[in-house]
Each structure stands twice: as structure tokens, then as C-alpha cells.
Amino acid sequence: MTGEARDPDGDEGPLSGLTVLDASRVLAGPFCGMQLGDLGADVIKVERPDGGDQTRGWTPPTYRDSDEAAYYLSINRNKRSVTLNLTTDAGREAFRTLAADADVLLHNYRVGKMAEWELSYDDLRDRNPGLVYCHITGYGEWGPDRDRPAYDLIMQGEGGMMSITGEEDGPPVRVGVAITDLATGYYATQAILAALFKREFGDGTGQKLDLSLLDSAAALNTYAAMFYFATGDPPGRRGGKIKNIVPYQVFPTQDDHAVIAVPSENLWANFCEALGREDLVNDERFATNDDRVRNRDVLEPLLEDEISDYTTEEIVKRMRAHDVPATPIHDMEDVYDHPQIRARGMRASVDHPTAGEVEMPGVPMHFSQTPASVRTHPPLLGEHTDEVLEEYGYDANDLDHLKQNDAI
Numbered sequence: 001m002t003g004e005a006r007d008p009d010g011d012e013g014p015l016s017g018l019t020v021l022d023a024s025r026v027l028a029g030p031f032c033g034m035q036l037g038d039l040g041a042d043v044i045k046v047e048r049p050d051g052g053d054q055t056r057g058w059t060p061p062t063y064r065d066s067d068e069a070a071y072y073l074s075i076n077r078n079k080r081s082v083t084l085n086l087t088t089d090a091g092r093e094a095f096r097t098l099a100a101d102a103d104v105l106l107h108n109y110r111v112g113k114m115a116e117w118e119l120s121y122d123d124l125r126d127r128n129p130g131l132v133y134c135h136i137t138g139y140g141e142w143g144p145d146r147d148r149p150a151y152d153l154i155m156q157g158e159g160g161m162m163s164i165t166g167e168e169d170g171p172p173v174r175v176g177v178a179i180t181d182l183a184t185g186y187y188a189t190q191a192i193l194a195a196l197f198k199r200e201f202g203d204g205t206g207q208k209l210d211l212s213l214l215d216s217a218a219a220l221n222t223y224a225a226m227f228y229f230a231t232g233d234p235p236g237r238r239g240g241k242i243k244n245i246v247p248y249q250v251f252p253t254q255d256d257h258a259v260i261a262v263p264s265e266n267l268w269a270n271f272c273e274a275l276g277r278e279d280l281v282n283d284e285r286f287a288t289n290d291d292r293v294r295n296r297d298v299l300e301p302l303l304e305d306e307i308s309d310y311t312t313e314e315i316v317k318r319m320r321a322h323d324v325p326a327t328p329i330h331d332m333e334d335v336y337d338h339p340q341i342r343a344r345g346m347r348a349s350v351d352h353p354t355a356g357e358v359e360m361p362g363v364p365m366h367f368s369q370t371p372a373s374v375r376t377h378p379p380l381l382g383e384h385t386d387e388v389l390e391e392y393g394y395d396a397n398d399l400d401h402l403k404q405n406d407a408i
Contacts, residue, residue: 012370013038013039013040013367013370013371013372013373014040014367014370014372015036015039015040015041016040017042018036018040018041018042018104018196019041019042019101019102019103019104020033020037020041020043020102020106021046021095021098021099021102021106022043022045022046022079022106022107023046023086023095023105023106023107023109024106024108024136025047025053025054026053026054026055026108026181027055027075027152027178027181027182027185028108028181028184028185028188029106029108029136029185029188030045030053030055030075030076031182031185032136032184032185032188032189032192033045033076033079033106034075034076034077034079035185035186035189036189036192037077037078037079037375038078038363038365038373039365039372040370040372041104042080043078043079043080044079044080044082044098044102044388045076045079045080045081045082046082046083046084046095046098047081047083047084047381047382048083048084048085048086049083049085049406049408050085051381052381052382053072053076055069055071055075056069056072056381058071058072059071063352063355063358064355064356066352066355066356068352068354068355068358068378072378073355073358074360074361075378076378077350077374077375077376077378078374078375078376079376079378079379080376080379080383080388081379081380081383081384082098082382082384082388082389083381083382083408084407084408085406085407086117088405088406088407090401090405090407091402091407092118094389094394094402094407094408095119096119096127097392097393098388098392099119099124099127100127100128101128102128102131103130103196103206104131104132104133104134104192104196105124105131105132105133105134106134106136106188107134107135107136108135108136108137109135110149111141111146111147114135121133121208125206129205129206130204130206131206132192132196132199132206132207132209133208133209134188134191134192134209134211135209135210136184136212136213137150137210137211137212137213138150138151138154138212138213138214139212139213139214140211140212140214140215141210145214152178152179152180152181152213153174153178155213155214155216156174156179156180156217157172158214158217159180159213159214159216159217159218159221160217160221160224160225161174161175161179161180161220161221162174163236164221164224164235164236164237164238165237166237167237167239168236168238168239170237170239172237173237179220180216180217180220183217183220184212184213184216187211187216187219188209188211191211192209195207195209227243227244240257240259244289244293245261245262245263245289245293246262246289246292246293246300247261247262247292247299247300247303248260248261248262250329251303251304251307251308251315252308253308253310253311253312253315254308254309254310254312254314255311255312256311256328257328257329258307258312258315258316258326258327258328259326259327259328259329260307260315260319260324260325260326261324262324263289265288265289267323267324267325268281268286268289268292269281270323270324271319271322271324273322274318274319274321274324275303275306275307275318277306285298285299286299312328313328336361344362344366345362345363346364347359347361348360348361348362348363348374349374350375350376351377352377352378353377353380354380358377358378362374382408385408386399389402
């Protein structure tokens with residue numbers, strides 16, 4: 001039907017015809033490259049010949065009975081793998097050849113490394129003025145910490161996220177996925193698309209993009225940061241609760257836990273009706289959210305006592321019957337067996353040459369005309385080296401020369 005998003009069953013996405021040279025490793029950059037690949041770009045993943053992306057060796061776990069690292073498989077679909085040894089003159093020259101025809105170049109080498117190899121934006125833009133050159137680092141290209149190494153765990157601590165994650169009286173806790181890496185990947189994708197838009201509707205030139213994990217962590221703090229700016233009081237850890245809405249939290253039940261969200265006054269009335277406690281609606285201590293926040297020390301124990309009489313299934317059913325958002329806490333099995341997840345194509349699979357059918361999360365972007373999709377398996381190391389270089393004019397003798405010089 002016209003105007004409706006459809007399942008991602010097409011072969012070409014909205015970025016079909018775009019070439020991305022992805023020389024990034026680990027998570028933030030590869031996650032960005034995967035998104036561009038999901039959207040239809042031809043993503044050429046450039047890896048070292050001696051092992052490739054570090055995540056190829058980040059095991060356990062491997063995928064079922066194969067030797068393929070599950071971590072690597074999670075963020076490298078829809079790419080072609082080319083091995084280039086950038087410490088060699090021939091490897092760098094091959095990289096320049098690829099970059100001369102690329103729309104986007106993505107890397108996360110330390111500050112100054114690409115300039116040392118004469119592969120910086122300034123080195124490459126003369127041959128390709130339309131190039132969008134995206135550099136991802138831990139701390140960014142300027143500032144006193146520009147040369148420090150960084151990983152997501154460090155950034156969750158340094159960027160403030162651990163200060164607001166965990167139980168109120170407990171130790172700081174990391175978010176269960178590498179959230180600053182993933183957020184930087186999202187910001188990088190957004191920045192790349194914006195730069196391409198400017199190029200297409202501007203003067204045709206590309207530009208340099210500088211993204212960092214610490215910047216992304218600071219940006220992700222959003223309203224927690226604003227609470228601090230507004231009051232001068234760091235918000236701290238609240239566990240399964242939130243500082244400025246009550247009730248909006250995890251409740252213990254008879255057999256487990258339930259998550260219930262009541263962020264508006266009409267939902268408060270529905271919530272009280274679902275509990276059979278209509279008297280609370282007219283209690284002046286709890287009349288508005290502001291009242292409930294100020295009196296949470298009284299209200300929360302009362303609600304916890306009420307809800308603990310129900311099993312999780314019972315309380316979730318009651319809440320949903322009254323249109324109150326509520327859910328059990330799902331593990332990964334629950335999530336990917338969820339009928340809505342399956343209906344939306346968010347449990348996908350792709351055939352892999354050594355691991356067989358590989359299941360993975362699907363693409364969360366749905367288009368009515370040019371669907372994003374999971375098209376190709378995460379590539380084996382160097383699987384497409386000859387294929388790609390031949391497309392760029394290298395013949396059999398050239399490839400032999402590169403191999404003899406340890407460039408590929």
C-alpha cells in the first residue's frame with residue numbers, strides 16, 4: 001500500500017551506488033559501516049592481512065559449531081573484506097586507489113597515524129574532493145587527552161554514564177552493551193549522511209568529520225545532564241527508577257519483576273484502577289506527578305506492597321487491560337521469540353560459508369520504496385581482496401606483486 005513501510009525484502013537500499021571504504025576496527029566504526037551497508041552502500045572493509053579486525057579473535061563465544069567469533073559477526077554484515085598492509089608502500093598506494101573513487105572513508109586509527117602514512121584527509125582530498133572522511137577516536141582530534149587510548153568501559157566511567165547506572169546504594173554498573181561505542185556509530189552515520197547531503201546539494205565537495213566516544217557519552221547524558229545544569233545537583237544512581245516520574249520503575253512481583261510506566265495523569269488514574277486502588281487518585285499527596293515525586297517515600301512502599309501480591313504475568317495483564325505500559329523483563333530468548341520482533345523482521349538470518357545459517361538482529365529502518373536489508377554474510381578475512389582490486393584495475397600480475405611484497 002502506498003505510503004506504508006514494508007518488510008526489507010529488496011536488494012537495493014536508499015544508499016545503493018554509494019561506496020564506503022571502512023578501515024575501522026572493533027565496534028564504533030564497524031557498526032557505522034554496517035548501518036551504511038544495511039542501507040545499500042557498497043562497504044569495502046579494509047583489514048590487516050595478519051588477523052584482520054581484532055574482533056575476529058574475540059572469543060568465546062564462537063557461532064555455534066564454527067570458529068567464527070559471534071562479536072565480529074554481529075557488526076560486519078553487508079560488507080566486502082579486503083586485506084591491505086598499510087605499513088607497506090604498496091598497501092598504502094592500493095588504499096589511495098580505493099579512496100580516490102570512494103564516497104566515504106571511515107577509520108579509527110589513533111590521532112596522527114593516517115597522516116604519518118600520508119593517508120589523511122588533506123592527503124586524499126586533492127584526488128577526490130568529494131570524499132567524506134570520517135575519523136572516530138576515543139577523545140577527538142584536539143584537546144589535552146587527544147592521544148589517550150580508550151574503550152567503551154572507560155568512557156562509560158569517564159563520560160558520566162556509570163554515575164547514573166546501578167542501584168542507589170550499590171556500586172556503579174556499566175550498561176549491558178557498549179553503549180558509547182554504539183552511540184558513536186550512530187552519530188557517525190548521521191554525520192556522514194548529513195555531509196553527503198551537503199555535498200549533493202552544495203558545491204560537490206566533501207569534508208572531514210571528527211567524532212569521539214567521550215563526546216558521544218557526554219551527549220547521551222541528555223536530561224541527566226540538564227538536571228545537573230538546572231539544579232547543580234548530580235542526579236546519581238536510581239536503579240530501576242527515574243528521578244522525576246513516579247511510578248516509572250521496576251517492581252518486585254510474587255515470582256519475579258515487572259516494569260510499569262505511568263508518565264501522565266490519565267495513566268495514573270488507569271494504574272490505580274488496575275490495582276483496585278481508586279482511592280489513591282483522590283489522595284492529595286499523589287494528585288499530580290509533582291506530588292508523587294515529592295511523596296515517593298510514602299507512595300513507593302505502598303505500591304510495592306500492592307504489586308508484590310501478583311505474579312509478573314498477572315500484574316502485566318492487569319496493567320495492559322487498563323492501557324498502562326507494562327512488561328516483564330525479557331532476556332534475549334524472549335526478545336527474539338517476541339511476535340512483534342518477528343513480525344517486524346528483527347530476527348534475521350544469512351548464509352555464511354563456514355558457520356552455516358547465521359541468525360542476527362534485523363535492520364530497524366523500514367522504507368516504503370528502497371528497503372534496507374540483510375543481504376550478505378559478514379565476510380571472511382580477505383574474502384574479496386582479488387575481486388575488489390580487480391574492479392579498480394589491478395590484474396593478476398599486480399596482485400602477485402602485492403602478495404610478494406606482503407601488501408595484501
